[in-house]
Each structure stands twice: as C-alpha cells, then as structure tokens.
Amino acid sequence: MTDKRRDSDPIIPQSLKGSYDTIVVGGGSSGCALAARLSEDSSRSVLLLEAGSDYPDLESMPEELKHPEGHTVVDPRFVSSYQGAPLPGGDPSLTFLRGKVIGGSGAVNGSAFLRGLPEDYDSWGSPLWSWDAVLPAFRRLETDQDFTDSWHGTEGPIGVRRYPRDQWMPHHEALYQAAVKMGFPEKADMNDPVGFGVGPTPRNFGDGLRASAAIGYVLPARERPNFTVQGDCTVTRILFEGTRAIGVEARHNGQTIRIEGDEIILSAGAISSPQLLMLSGVGPADELRALGIDVVAELPGIGKSFTDHPSAAVEFEPRPGAEYPSDCVSSSVTLICTADGSPTRNDLHIIIPVMPPVEEPGGAQWPMTFSVDLGLPESRGELRLASADPDDAPVVEFNYLREERDRARLREGVRLCVELASQSEFDSIIARRVSPLDADLASDAALDRWLEANIGTYYHTCGTCSMGSPSDPMAVVDDHCRVLGVEGLRVVDLSVVPTVMRANTNSTAIMVGERAAEIIRSERPETSTVSAMSGAERS
Known part of the structure; x- marks a missing residue:
C-alpha cells in the first residue's frame, strides 16, 4: 500500500x-x-x-x-x-x-x-x-x-x-405435533429446495458458539x-x-x-x-x-x-408451570406452508419465539406468542x-398491507395460529388467548383493524x-x-x-x-x- x-x-x-x-x-x-x-x-x-x-x-x-x-x-x-x-401514511411507530x-x-x-x-x-x-x-x-x-x-x-x-428433538421445549414439541395432526408433513431438513412442512429450525451455531x-x-x-x-x-x-x-x-x-x-x-x-x-x-x-x-x-x-417480512404475534397466557424455563433455547421448530389460493408457495412461516419475561406489578409475566410472517409480500x-x-x-x-393479497394471506396466518393453539397438544400449556380476541376474528374487516394495530417486523x-x-x-x-x-x-x-x-x-x-x-x-x-x-x- x-x-x-x-x-x-x-x-x-x-x-x-x-x-x-x-x-x-x-x-x-x-x-x-x-x-x-x-x-x-x-x-x-x-x-x-x-x-x-x-x-x-x-x-x-x-x-x-x-x-x-x-x-x-x-x-x-x-x-x-x-x-x-408500518402502514401507508401512518406514523413512524414501528421500532426496528x-x-x-x-x-x-x-x-x-x-x-x-x-x-x-x-x-x-x-x-x-x-x-x-x-x-x-x-x-x-x-x-x-x-x-x-x-x-x-x-x-x-x-x-x-x-x-x-x-436442536435434537429431546432438547425441544414442550411448546415446540406441541407445535410440531399439532401441525402434523392438522395434516402438515414432517420435514427433517427445512433447507432443502422443497422446504414445506414442519420441522427443526436450522441454526447457525456450533462448537458452543454462535457462528456469526x-x-x-x-x-x-x-x-x-x-x-x-x-x-x-x-x-x-x-x-x-x-x-x-x-x-x-x-x-x-x-x-x-x-x-x-x-x-x-x-x-x-x-x-x-x-x-x-x-x-x-x-x-x-x-x-x-x-x-x-x-x-x-x-x-x-x-x-x-423497500421490502420486508411483515409479521403478527398471536399472544396467549400460559398455564402455571408452563412458562419458559430460564435456560430455554429459542424457536426450535418452524412451520412453513402456503396460504390458500396463493400462487407463491411457502409464503407463511410460523414459530413460537422465546420471549423474555415482562416485569409487571404482580411479578414477572411470561408472554407466549405464535408469530407468523408473510414471505414474498407484494407491498413495497x-x-x-x-x-x-x-x-x-x-x-x-x-x-x-398496502396490497390486499398481503392482508388476506396474513389474516389466514393469524387464523392458522389460533387453530394450532386450539389443538389438544396445547391443553396443558395454554390457559387462554389474549390477543386477538374473538371479536377481532369475527370478520375480515375486524381482523384487518387488529393487524393494522399490531403489525410487526422480522427485521428482514x-x-x-x-x-x-x-x-x-x-x-x-x-x-x-x-x-x-x-x-x-x-x-x-x-x-x-x-x-x-x-x-x-x-x-x-x-x-x-x-x-x-x-x-x-x-x-x-x-x-x-x-x-x-x-x-x-x-x-
């Protein structure tokens, strides 16, 4: 030089x-x-x-x-x-x-x-x-x-x-079993070119280190x-x-x-x-x-x-004793599927992310969420x-959500999360659904309003x-x-x-x-x- x-x-x-x-x-x-x-x-x-x-x-x-x-x-x-x-003409209220x-x-x-x-x-x-x-x-x-x-x-x-299956959290085992019961195929390798179904999430770590x-x-x-x-x-x-x-x-x-x-x-x-x-x-x-x-x-x-994956989090209250353990690992299981009628396959991804406890006046609260993101959105x-x-x-x-097809597919993703959580595999884990409420799910218009108020990002x-x-x-x-x-x-x-x-x-x-x-x-x-x-x- x-x-x-x-x-x-x-x-x-x-x-x-x-x-x-x-x-x-x-x-x-x-x-x-x-x-x-x-x-x-x-x-x-x-x-x-x-x-x-x-x-x-x-x-x-x-x-x-x-x-x-x-x-x-x-x-x-x-x-x-x-x-x-987050929304057309909206306030800059989304932190990423x-x-x-x-x-x-x-x-x-x-x-x-x-x-x-x-x-x-x-x-x-x-x-x-x-x-x-x-x-x-x-x-x-x-x-x-x-x-x-x-x-x-x-x-x-x-x-x-x-993560091998014997290391999955009960929440993730329940997601896997509920998805299979609902007809989604078991998928050992989510990184092959098909990538459809439910299976363990590939993660970049090895030898005890995050492989950044x-x-x-x-x-x-x-x-x-x-x-x-x-x-x-x-x-x-x-x-x-x-x-x-x-x-x-x-x-x-x-x-x-x-x-x-x-x-x-x-x-x-x-x-x-x-x-x-x-x-x-x-x-x-x-x-x-x-x-x-x-x-x-x-x-x-x-x-x-500008493109990104919009997401929505369906929140539940866990049953006593079903909170995340302090040493739990993050989302071990991913469900990948295609929205009904969508010409773009594998455009819905659902996980149960591990969330940190939220300190409330009555003590630490452990939010439990199903998170769905929309792959290949049309909105720019x-x-x-x-x-x-x-x-x-x-x-x-x-x-x-500028484009109607994005709203329709994300609505379907939210409803799919609700259906998964209603399966018997979650009976010992979930006490009740916190959001969206039944009234929010009553119509497409109501669910659109809920999405507009709760839209999130995957930082993609x-x-x-x-x-x-x-x-x-x-x-x-x-x-x-x-x-x-x-x-x-x-x-x-x-x-x-x-x-x-x-x-x-x-x-x-x-x-x-x-x-x-x-x-x-x-x-x-x-x-x-x-x-x-x-x-x-x-x-």
Whole structure:
C-alpha cells in the first residue's frame, strides 16, 4: 500500500494509513464474508470498516455475542434502533433494530439459518445469481452438522445444526405435533429446495458458539498482512473525483478522516447503504438537490423498492408451570406452508419465539406468542433522507398491507395460529388467548383493524439498492453489484436483493458476500492466494 494522504488531511491512525485496493464499508454478515474472501488474494489489500465495536478475539468478545441459544440481542451497545411507519401514511411507530458491531445483525439476531427457495434467486433476473449459481456459495459457506447431501456444505466457516428433538421445549414439541395432526408433513431438513412442512429450525451455531460471520470469517483471516479491520469508524460520505469513487470520509476517535481506495464497496445493509449513497450525491436527483446535496449520479431507484417480512404475534397466557424455563433455547421448530389460493408457495412461516419475561406489578409475566410472517409480500416501502446530516436517521415507510393479497394471506396466518393453539397438544400449556380476541376474528374487516394495530417486523429489510439491468430505470446495481452511473463503487449486501426471499435473511446475506467475492475476484488475475477458511481450520 502506498500512502496517498494529503498534507491538509487530519492525522490518520496508523491502522488506517495508506490507500487500499478495496475498502469494505460495513462489517455485517455480507461485509465480513466479502472482505475475508477478497483478502484470500494476497495481492489485494482489503480494509473492513465497521461503525460498531470490533472484538479481535473470542476472549474479548462479550458473552452476549457468543451465546448459541438463538436469543435476539437488544443491548444498545450492539444495535442501532430506527423508527419507521408500518402502514401507508401512518406514523413512524414501528421500532426496528440493526446490528452495530462486527458481525452486524448476524451477531445479534435469533440465529435462524433458513435459505430461500430456488425461485427466489431465479427471480433476481441474472444467470450469475440464479439458484444453480448461488447453491455452490451456500454450500461453501456452511458446515452442516446434520446433513451431508448435495444441498449442504461440510467444510464452510459457518456451523449449522438443529436442536435434537429431546432438547425441544414442550411448546415446540406441541407445535410440531399439532401441525402434523392438522395434516402438515414432517420435514427433517427445512433447507432443502422443497422446504414445506414442519420441522427443526436450522441454526447457525456450533462448537458452543454462535457462528456469526465475525467469528466464522473474520476471525481466521485477521492474521493476513493484507487484511485490516477497523471498528468504531463511522463512514459519513463516499468521496468522488467526478463520477469515480476514490475513498471515504469517516469519523474515528472524534476526528474526521479520509481513507482512499481503488474500489469502495458498501456492505452497510439495506438502511445504511442507500443512506450513504444519497448523502454522497447518488440517488433521486430532485430529492438530493432539495436537501442541498450536489448530485454525482441520478439513480431514482435508490430506496424505492423497500421490502420486508411483515409479521403478527398471536399472544396467549400460559398455564402455571408452563412458562419458559430460564435456560430455554429459542424457536426450535418452524412451520412453513402456503396460504390458500396463493400462487407463491411457502409464503407463511410460523414459530413460537422465546420471549423474555415482562416485569409487571404482580411479578414477572411470561408472554407466549405464535408469530407468523408473510414471505414474498407484494407491498413495497420507501427509504429517503431526512436531511443532509449523516447523524439524522433516514425516513422509512414500510407500507405493510398496502396490497390486499398481503392482508388476506396474513389474516389466514393469524387464523392458522389460533387453530394450532386450539389443538389438544396445547391443553396443558395454554390457559387462554389474549390477543386477538374473538371479536377481532369475527370478520375480515375486524381482523384487518387488529393487524393494522399490531403489525410487526422480522427485521428482514431488502431491496433499497436493487439489482437489475442497466436499462431498468429503477435499477441501482448491475449483476456484478457495481453502482450504475459511477465507477469504483459497488454495493454488496441485502439492499441489492430485489425482493425479500421466503426465509430468514442471514444465510442469504452471507451468500451474497460469498458470491460477490467470487465474481469480483474473477474480474482480475490473482498472483497468489491464501487458504480458504474451513470448519477444520476454525477448530
């Protein structure tokens, strides 16, 4: 690396000096996988920047980020909170969380590791990202401890396993038995391309650890001399010369610095990647000019195809003695099915999540919920800048339930939860239903009103920098993840996914980093490589 720092620049910390071949902005699931894989080419200098904290070894990593049980971490040290409007024209009353730590949301989420369906990836419209093209990346990223067939990997950096049935909580055993009694097929592997039925949830943990991308990818790569990881470094702007990206402006240790690179790759997620593009002058021109931002390139599609999984929670009061034990594991069982009359298969997912106790005047209360989410929603949201200040959170409008088919399918999902809970398998577990009430279930109109008041999110945001053909006026990146209209800039994270897949998103986020690294490395000859990470190397 050569030092291109200008005399007028602030003093750059030693770890950030010089100009890099590749700067990856964002150390989440995609960014960790991408940066680590790119650094396997020893001739490429790679800098990974993360706004949250970086923990360089397992000893320094907080226990909350290592637990394998699959509980969502909400500690403000590790997550950022945003507010969004769940319904069209509504108030920004929905709180949603994003990981702000090395490993990103994959270091704090519920650890479900489901893949989408083959047609989800085929719908992206590029042979580079078809199911046949991405399956090798899915296999390459995992070490599945339960299956060794052609759908699964056995030497990847992410350990995947399912809780054995003798470790399921009674709630999850009851869900499994009730679903089978109602005619749903038993499914041992929810990650095969069929994925329909009820079965154990695949989870990314192994060897007693949550297998985040920080642990699986970055930790084994840290000793490479061409790989630098820097936490507590918040990128506020992409620097351009004309329409070529030449570096980033960032805040680190209380000062503003600039770091130069031959190529900048945004992996900051479906919220922060579009926000950074727009703050830097790439986006809807009229909106940017109205905020006093000079336009570098007009891309009207940025932020305009926001997709997510809307969810609803059917709440019950457990019988005395049926509360969750303090050492319980998270949702061990998933039911995946298709709404009646739906042309999109597997568009309803039902789990019983483990919820923390709520302190009430009479003591701790243990809420028990059936949670249903809608896969492949038709409704689209929008993200736009609130101001030109990078400290101001963007305006997010989810626009859930805008389309009638979304409302109809989610209504069916709620009623299915109620029917499952009414089966005899839950007689010793459930005392009564708390919400929705019978009056809320009496008609579609009443249930719609309940949904509007109780709609939630699975934090599966996608689509704000959608991949597409350069001839598509709403496309933001091409199928090499290059930002259209500029040079030296890519986006590699879930924001490029045109629509959210019918699954939890973490495994796809890692796959996007894996596959993009493969595509990027194919664009130039490599002089030498270092070994790829494997399960054996991690142990």
